[in-house]
Amino acid sequence: EVQLLDSGGGLVQPGGSLRLSCAASGFSFESYVMSWVRQAPGRGLEWVSSITRTETTYYADSVKGRFTISRDNAKNMLFLQMNSLRADDTAVYYCAKSVTLEIDHWGQGTLVTVSS
Amino acid sequence: DIQMTQSPSTLSASVGDRVTITCRASQSISSWLAWYQQKPGKAPKLLIYKASNLESGVPSRFSGSESGTEFTLTISSLQPDDFATYYCQHYHNYPWTFGQGTKVEMK
Numbered sequence: 001e002v003q004l005l006d007s008g009g010g011l012v013q014p015g016g017s018l019r020l021s022c023a024a025s026g027f028s029f030e031s032y033v034m035s036w037v038r039q040a041p042g043r044g045l046e047w048v049s050s051i052t053r054t055e056t057t058y059y060a061d062s063v064k065g066r067f068t069i070s071r072d073n074a075k076n077m078l079f080l081q082m083n084s085l086r087a088d089d090t091a092v093y094y095c096a097k098s099v100t101l102e103i104d105h106w107g108q109g110t111l112v113t114v115s116s
Numbered sequence: 117d118i119q120m121t122q123s124p125s126t127l128s129a130s131v132g133d134r135v136t137i138t139c140r141a142s143q144s145i146s147s148w149l150a151w152y153q154q155k156p157g158k159a160p161k162l163l164i165y166k167a168s169n170l171e172s173g174v175p176s177r178f179s180g181s182e183s184g185t186e187f188t189l190t191i192s193s194l195q196p197d198d199f200a201t202y203y204c205q206h207y208h209n210y211p212w213t214f215g216q217g218t219k220v221e222m223k
Contacts, residue, residue, distance in 0.1 A: 035212075045152075045160065045203055047212040058210040061117075094159055101207040102150040104171070106159035 002026040002105045004095045009110030016085050022078040022095030030073035033098040036080050038091035085114045118142050122215025128223040135191040137218045139204035148208040151189045155200045
């Protein structure tokens, strides 16, 4: 059974940093594109970043230069390093696995709150 | 960037109704479109991929179709479990974008 366990969210001040983690199990982690998708309170879904099997990375313009996605295939872990956080980064962040490229499995989400 | 325009934003319907949600892409995305269902406090769930392919385990009352850059999700006979918010998403290239969402509520 595919499982994605997101963690690392919390309350952080504007300008601060946070590192999200996603522990994957139940599939060949190294073979799939992995992504982060976020959802601000009461709002829709927003793609944040993806990393391919060959570790090519892609970012939404809203986070480019501030966020860094990475993966550790040996440990089946996905990460999102978030720096220079702003109030509009407040959201539930979901770890997501793609099969072809559509997202077929999602983590449970971890809440990031940026506030002073 | 490719924009996805989803309509309506809210839809009021009754059990047994046929429901249609539309998503229009700002340019060609071939068939690289997915539909997701999300319930409050839960992660989204994949319903349809590559515009018209039903994800394993999803009831057959859900279907997807396309005509050019217009994509449609249809629920043939709405069931109580289907009251939720639905999103389209293109994955033709990066950045991926989602539609604004359609909340299906009880009439």
